[in-house]
Amino acid sequence: MMEIAGSYGRYFRRSLVYTIIATLIQVASYAVLVPLMMAICHDKPNTEIWSWVGFYAATIVVEVFFRLKSMNFNYQYWPCVIGEQRIRLAEALYKMPLLQLREKDVGDLSEIMGSNVMNAANALSSLANIFVEVVSLPILLWVAITLFDYRMGLILAVSLIAMLPILYKIQAIYNSSSADLDRADAESASRIIEYVKGIAVFKATSQAGAKSPRLEAVFHDQQEIQSHGNKSSASYISLCQFIVQLALVILIAFAGYLAQKHSLNIPKTVALVIIAVHIIEPLNTIAAISKLFEIAEISLQRIKNILNSKGLPQLQPQAIPQKFDINFNQVTFEYPDSPVVLHDIDLALPSESLTGVVGSSGCGKTTLVQLIARFADPTKGEIKIGGVDIRSLTQSQLSSLLSIVYQDVWLFNDTIRANILMGRPEATEEELIHAAQSANIHDFICSLPQRYDTLVGEVGSSLSGGERQRISIARAILKNTPIIILDEPTASLDSESEYAVQRAISSLIKGKTVIMVAHRLNTLTAADKIIVLDRGSIIEEGCHEDLIKNKSYYYNMWNTQLKLT
């Protein structure tokens, strides 16, 4: 619990203390019933009866006061706890190696950050207090009953303890349904995201809406699991309550027997039975909330799995590099449970040079460039920037050294200004406009109704691939890092857009150390060096003219592309 409470732990502890105080006072109020009943039945003077009534009323007022104090946590800090947990998760995701993050299911992650955090916080805000109350109240009331009549206390304890193994057994039977339901919820969240992202494909294949078998199957499963879960939890709660009520029946029968034998007087019997009823009430609640605790426990486990995932290790910290040449020394890499993708790569990229990476599909080009950004660490070997092993840099140090431009551009549903400023939030208006002009996108932005304040969401679908790409390049220009990684930035563009984006790229890479993956070899003819990869190994290296002269792998690729154009 304290883990979820995070920095609000002391408020949570305080609220539990208030609950305990309120419960103690509640017990005192019930205990007052015994002398009150005795005073009424034994015709005691009115003053004595009224003083007991007054005492009873006073305990109720004080109890309500402390209950309200304990609830303060719910409405004041509960939303803060949720916010804090979500920030912690977001930070854990940020630290997670990209390779590991990409393997996570988006639906699953949104379920964790959404419902799972809510479930865990609910357990903290309301369930914990109820739990303290429903556990401590019966114990304290039992102590009170035992003090008034040890035989009643004994019979109550024996009958409740005898029922514990049965309750435990029932709980074990019903336990699995919550985990199944949680899994079904996560699966359904994933399918919904998949459906929304792939709706164009679903429409094209006439599998949209009710005709989508994937969506239908997952909703059907979820319904089944949900109704099974609801049925089982309803019967679980009823069964537990029935068993707990049995203990009350035994106690009442025993109290009647003692009263018949004149071993217990009537007012005391009535008062003790009233108190015993108040023991049973919270015990019934335990059955209901234990189900909610179980759901919270599963949610907490899923949250912890993210929070406990380890980031990439950091070597002894070093000063941020002052030179920006990049060196691969004997770098080998393999994805988990996959064959080796890169073999013993030795590569030197001088400062302020442009290096192209080419090769057939799947030969490891993207993997090679992503290793520079520590998307994952090499299985063997090292990568250095300006002589500094990148594993000794913090994530933000490394990020400040490089910008990556991908083929698929991700723009946030915010203004165009905000999207570009992500490169350097503190940039001035002049710097922003200069970056957009350099990226060849300023005129287009000015043609939009709200210019730089146009929301990407409003024009998102009408932005062409080239326009989106130039916005992302403007962001990189503004960031102004000494190293630029380009992973097929023009691969999906038509030749007109490609020309505009190429001009933007020329502005971006001026005076930088650049590594660029490209399928279209004509984009690399001016590169200082081109490396040719085949099945994870460098098989050729040199400038365009040298590689053509070699008449080998690159030469064949070039001729094939010439024939196609």
Ligand SMILES: Nc1ncnc2c1ncn2[C@@H]1O[C@H](COP(=O)(O)OP(=O)(O)OP(=O)(O)O)[C@@H](O)[C@H]1O
């Ligand atoms: N996350 C992953 N887990 C396992 N294998 C992967 C993963 N990502 C890529 N691979 C495999 O690693 C190999 C190299 O992939 P990579 O994307 O680096 O190739 P590429 O040369 O950039 O391909 P393309 O030109 O088609 O983009 C491929 O066989 C690919 O299937």
